[in-house]
Amino acid sequence: MPREPAWRVFSSEFNASKYYIKAKEPKMPSYIVTPLGAKISRIFVVGVLTEVRLLTDEVVKARVADHTGAFYVLAGRFNPDSRQILETVKVPQFLAVVGKINVYKPNEELMYISIVPEKVKVVSEILRDYWVFDTARRLKIRIDAMNEALKMDEPTLQALMDLGFSRRIAEGVIDAIKFYEKINVAKYMEMLKDSLKHLLPEYKAMGYELPGVEEEEEEEIESTEMEEKILKLIDELNDDNKGASYEKLLEKSGLDAEKLDEILLNLQEKGEIYEPLLGRFKRI
Numbered sequence: 340m341p342r343e344p345a346w347r348v349f350s351s352e353f354n355a356s357k358y359y360i361k362a363k364e365p366k367m368p369s370y371i372v373t374p375l376g377a378k379i380s381r382i383f384v385v386g387v388l389t390e391v392r393l394l395t396d397e398v399v400k401a402r403v404a405d406h407t408g409a410f411y412v413l414a415g416r417f418n419p420d421s422r423q424i425l426e427t428v429k430v431p432q433f434l435a436v437v438g439k440i441n442v443y444k445p446n447e448e449l450m451y452i453s454i455v456p457e458k459v460k461v462v463s464e465i466l467r468d469y470w471v472f473d474t475a476r477r478l479k480i481r482i483d484a485m486n487e488a489l490k491m492d493e494p495t496l497q498a499l500m501d502l503g504f505s506r507r508i509a510e511g512v513i514d515a516i517k518f519y520e521k522i523n524v525a526k527y528m529e530m531l532k533d534s535l536k537h538l539l540p541e542y543k544a545m546g547y548e549l550p551g552v553e554e555e556e557e558e559e560i561e562s563t564e565m566e567e568k569i570l571k572l573i574d575e576l577n578d579d580n581k582g583a584s585y586e587k588l589l590e591k592s593g594l595d596a597e598k599l600d601e602i603l604l605n606l607q608e609k610g611e612i613y614e615p616l617l618g619r620f621k622r623i
Contacts, residue, residue, distance in 0.1 A: 343368050343380040343381045344381065344507075345381040345382055345383040345437050346377050346379045346381065346382050346383070346477075347382075347383055347384075347470065347473055347474040347477050348373060348377050348379070348382065348474060348477075348478070349405055349406075349407040349408075349474055349478065349530065349534070350384070350386075350404070350405050350407050350408035350409050350410050351407035351408045351530060352373045352374065352375060352377065352407075352478070352527065352530075353371075353373060353377075353379070353382070353410065353452065354408060354410075354452060355373065355374050356371040356372060356373045356374070356379075356450075356452060357450055357518075357519070358371065358372040358514070358515070358518040358519070359371055359442050359444070359450060360372065360378075361442075368380040369440065369442065370440070371440055371442065371452060372511060372514045372515055372518065373511075373515065374515055374519050374522050374523075374527075375478070375481040375482065375485050375511075375512070375515065375522070375524070375527055376481055376484065376485060376508065376510075376511030376512035376513075376514065376515040376516075377481060377511055378507070378510065378511040378514060379440055380439060380440060381437070381438065381439050381440070381457075382410075382437070382438065382439075382440065382454060383435070383436070383437045383470075384403060384405070384410050384435070384436050384454070384470075385405075385433070385434070385435045385436075385462060385466060385467045385470035385471075386403040386404050386405040386409070386410065386433070386434065386467065387403065387404045387405075387431050387432070387433060387434070387467075388401060388402070388403055388425075388428065388430055388431055388432045388433075388434040389402050389403070389404050389409070389430060389431050390402040390430065390563065391425050391426065391428075391430055393426075394413075397415050397416045398413060398414070398415040399413070399414045399415075399422050399425050399426055400412070400413055400453075401414070401425045403434055403436060405471070406471070406533070406534065406537065407530060407534075410436070410453075410454055411452075411453040411454070412425070412436055412438065412453060412454045412455075412456055412459075413441060413453045413454070413455055414455070414456050414459075415455075417455075418455065418456050418457075420458075420459075421436075421438075421456035421457070421458065421459040424459045424460075424461070425456075425459060428461055432461055433461065433462050433463060433464055433466070433467050434459060434460070434461060434462065435459070435460045435461075435462045435466065435470075436454060436456050436458070436459050437456070437457050437458045438454040438455050438456040438457050438458075439454070439455050439457065440452060440453075440454065440455075441453045441454065441455045445613060445623065446613075448614075449613050449614075468538055471534055471537075471538060472535070472538055474534070475531055475534040475535050478527065478530070478531050478534075479531055480504070480508060481508060481511075481512070481527075482524060482527055482528055482531065483504075484499060484502075484504045484508050484509065484512045485512050485515070485516075485522060485524050486524055487499065487502055487504075488512050488513070488516055489516070489522070489524070494512070494513060494516060495513070496509050496510060496513055499512060499513070565594075565598075565602055566602055566606055566611075568592065569588065569592060569599070569602050569603070569606065570606065570611065570612070570622065572588055572591055572592060573588070573612060573620050573621065573622060574622065576588065576591065577621060581615065581616060581619055582614070582615050582616060582619030582620050582621040583619065583620050583621070584618060584619055585599075585603075585618040585619070585620070586618075588603075588620070603620060611623060
């Protein structure tokens with residue numbers, strides 16, 4: 340069986356995936372399908388390593404950020420080389436990761452996606468910028484394919500291939516349209532524009548740069564402190580074992596609703612908390 344290609348997608352699109360195709364036979368690949376139709380079993384990402392945490396004696400969890408969000412990497416006893424690099428490399432650092440998707444579904448409503456690394460390597464800022472450019476180029480192809488498919492009354496694999504799109508792109512787009520009720524292509528077009536403009540020399544000269552190592556370090560320290568504060572509040576306010584209510588969290592945290600929503604979403608994406616009932620939050 341040929342090896343699955345390693346997709347290049349930004350973390351925002353990757354983490355928005357809700358469609359999971361689980362392998363039905365041993366040694367067959369599982370996939371996630373993003374809202375734009377990237378059908379991913381393996382992935383290649385480059386970003387800033389901003390956090391490394393020991394989850395158990397055998398498993399290390401790392402956060403690798405791009406300009407749209409973050410990927411989460413889980414390295415265990417079956418990934419000794421990758422785990423050793425993650426445990427020893429200085430944070431923050433530019434890092435490249437190639438790996439397979441890992442999906443955790445505590446229930447039908449929640450799905451958390453991470454990367455199990457096959458290879459991890461410290462890289463330069465130049466390589467990170469090239470990854471952003473290449474990933475943006477591939478994003479544009481999926482945007483174009485999705486826009487063409489949405490124009491059709493009944494989009495088909497052959498119709499998209501006749502327009503020049505590859506079978507892999509066409510299959511993913513068809514799968515995405517069948518699963519996702521509404522696909523906000525305009526949002527991804529804005530993400531594409533933002534990605535490319537930050538690579539332009541004139542934007543860098545004006546200070547509009549992609550997140551660098553120093554900026555990520557300062558932001559991550561502040562973000563981690565706020566997340567720990569909310570996690571502690573969730574534990575304290577979970578007195579009836581039904582979860583801490585959103586209203587109580589808003590009152591006790593002293594944060595505005597927008598900031599609290601951002602932190603709760605980040606914690607859900609990291610797999611730290613879940614929402615057992617609407618408006619109530621518990622640790623996983």
